[in-house]
Amino acid sequence: MGKMQIECKNAALGYENHVIMKGLNFIVNQGDYLCILGENGSGKSTLIKALLNLKPQISGEIRFSKEIGKNEIGYLPQQTIVQRDFPASVREIVQSGCMNRCGLRPFYNQEEKKLASDMMQKLEITHLEKRCYRELSGGQQQRVLLARALCAARKMLLLDEPVTGLDPKATNEMYELIAKLNREDGITVIMVSHDMHAAVKYASHILHIGGRQLFFGTKPDYLKSKVGQAFLAVSGGDTDE
Amino acid sequence: MSNILETLVMYFQYPFVQYAMIVGLLIALCSSLLGVTLVLKRFSFIGDGLSHVAFGAMAIAGVLGVSNNMLIVLPITVLSAVLLLRTGQNTKIKGDAAVAMISVGALAMGYLLMNLFSSSANISGDVCSTLFGSTSILTLTKPEVWLCIIMAVIVIAVFLIFYHKIFAITFDENFAKATGVKADAYNLLIAVITALIIVLAMNLVGSLLISALIIFPSLSAMRVFKSFRSVIICSAVISVICAGLGIIISILFSTPVGSTIVAADILVFFMFWLVSYCKK
Numbered sequence: 001m002g003k004m005q006i007e008c009k010n011a012a013l014g015y016e017n018h019v020i021m022k023g024l025n026f027i028v029n030q031g032d033y034l035c036i037l038g039e040n041g042s043g044k045s046t047l048i049k050a051l052l053n054l055k056p057q058i059s060g061e062i063r064f065s066k067e068i069g070k071n072e073i074g075y076l077p078q079q080t081i082v083q084r085d086f087p088a089s090v091r092e093i094v095q096s097g098c099m100n101r102c103g104l105r106p107f108y109n110q111e112e113k114k115l116a117s118d119m120m121q122k123l124e125i126t127h128l129e130k131r132c133y134r135e136l137s138g139g140q141q142q143r144v145l146l147a148r149a150l151c152a153a154r155k156m157l158l159l160d161e162p163v164t165g166l167d168p169k170a171t172n173e174m175y176e177l178i179a180k181l182n183r184e185d186g187i188t189v190i191m192v193s194h195d196m197h198a199a200v201k202y203a204s205h206i207l208h209i210g211g212r213q214l215f216f217g218t219k220p221d222y223l224k225s226k227v228g229q230a231f232l233a234v235s236g237g238d239t240d241e
Numbered sequence: 242m243s244n245i246l247e248t249l250v251m252y253f254q255y256p257f258v259q260y261a262m263i264v265g266l267l268i269a270l271c272s273s274l275l276g277v278t279l280v281l282k283r284f285s286f287i288g289d290g291l292s293h294v295a296f297g298a299m300a301i302a303g304v305l306g307v308s309n310n311m312l313i314v315l316p317i318t319v320l321s322a323v324l325l326l327r328t329g330q331n332t333k334i335k336g337d338a339a340v341a342m343i344s345v346g347a348l349a350m351g352y353l354l355m356n357l358f359s360s361s362a363n364i365s366g367d368v369c370s371t372l373f374g375s376t377s378i379l380t381l382t383k384p385e386v387w388l389c390i391i392m393a394v395i396v397i398a399v400f401l402i403f404y405h406k407i408f409a410i411t412f413d414e415n416f417a418k419a420t421g422v423k424a425d426a427y428n429l430l431i432a433v434i435t436a437l438i439i440v441l442a443m444n445l446v447g448s449l450l451i452s453a454l455i456i457f458p459s460l461s462a463m464r465v466f467k468s469f470r471s472v473i474i475c476s477a478v479i480s481v482i483c484a485g486l487g488i489i490i491s492i493l494f495s496t497p498v499g500s501t502i503v504a505a506d507i508l509v510f511f512m513f514w515l516v517s518y519c520k521k
Contacts, residue, residue, distance in 0.1 A: 089468035132467035
């Protein structure tokens with residue numbers, strides 16, 4: 001087991017006086033593949049905001065290890081309407097992931113340009129470099145955004161429903177790609193999803209939320225737990241394992 | 242042909258024509274730079290809203306009898322810009338409704354004030370020239386031209402320095418925030434320079450037609466070009482050429498400056514649309 005990267009102790013999340021979720025206790029170690037499961041409205045997006053340091057917790061503690069300092073999580077947000085017809089080349093988008101390295105410097109330096117090239121190579125989108133983002137397929141677009149996230153941070157990725165709107169083939173490729181990054185490069189993955197099958201197939205740990213923490217632990221334990229079995233039954237779950 | 246050239250040379254010897262040209266081209270350049278960002282952020286109508294606010298503010302300045310109405314118009318417009326762009330996120334009145342509300346509200350209040358308290362004999366003439374900017378571009382004084390040049394330099398400098406940041410927050414504000422870019426501060430910056438440009442542009446095309454300067458060049462460029470940088474460059478070139486042509490034509494055929502420029506922009510938009518249609 002790798003080093004501890006995020007520790008969440010009895011945290012409560014929400015807006016000023018309105019608690020959305022409480023009693024969060026979990027640990028993310030380096031190299032983990034944590035899948036956060038929950039229905040719509042269970043507080044998944046609030047939890048994402050807390051993990052990204054965009055909204056402080058109401059009480060409790062969320063601690064990040066030094067190497068995952070503030071704002072060093074590679075984030076793959078859900079696509080917005082704005083992006084669908086955005087005129088931008090693939091390189092411009094991937095490169096914008098290096099923004100947090102620039103500080104006040106107005107332009108990218110050689111190192112950052114190389115980083116962007118390397119990440120495009122890793123995700124096999126180098127041939128698309130000059131193409132326009134809006135003309136790519138859904139799967140290709142997600143790869144571009146993933147490359148951008150990797151430019152921002154290379155230790156941890158936070159993926160928000162990464163396969164929404166993809167066809168089955170692209171969905172599969174995307175999951176395999178994420179699994180490969182986790183396996184071969186040791187990148188910690190936190191994936192928010194309601195796709196039970198993917199969670200069961202790829203994740204090493206499961207965090208199941210619904211207004212509060214319903215379950216946290218390793219995947220095998222989850223499959224044996226009541227929550228896990230109930231959720232599997234509801235989502236028509238027959239697992240391949 | 243030589244006849245037309247002679248007329249032009251003759252006109253361009255007058256300083257007020259030179260001033261109009263300088264100011265016109267600078268404003269066109271600035272508005273097209275920001276236009277791309279505003280259109281992509283779904284704020285196409287902010288130009289319209291803010292210019293109506295500026296119109297209302299001018300009416301207030303007139304009523305109060307302030308000699309230099311910039312002192313009132315500028316702060317009010319900047320303030321509204323900040324408020325409007327902030328509503329983009331999560332307030333009870335959504336972005337488009339807020340823009341529409343402030344826009345028509347300011348227009349109505351401005352006209353009402355002008356009617357109730359105006360000292361001028363020709364109210365409808367005054368209103369018409371503020372709305373359509375008919376003649377004020379040709380009555381610019383030297384200090385006003387310098388003010389415009391300085392503001393334009395500031396806007397262009399800000400845009401160049403923050404180009405990559407503006408791209409990042411336009412494309413994906415959430416991601417930018419998550420990686421520690423101070424997106425709110427940059428949004429504020431965009432709001433403030435948008436307001437500056439609009440107040441400047443009111444002289445050129447009047448408050449009803451400012452949106453055209455902001456949206457047409459960038460929409461035309463987006464038809465054909467595929468990267469953010471090429472869209473920005475192309476939209477700046479289109480905007481400057483159209484403004485130049487518009488001013489020249491309006492001098493030669495004594496048409497209203499603002500609407501002539503907008504007509505040129507519309508023409509270019511259809512040309513680019515045709516090009517993109519044929520490419521498919």
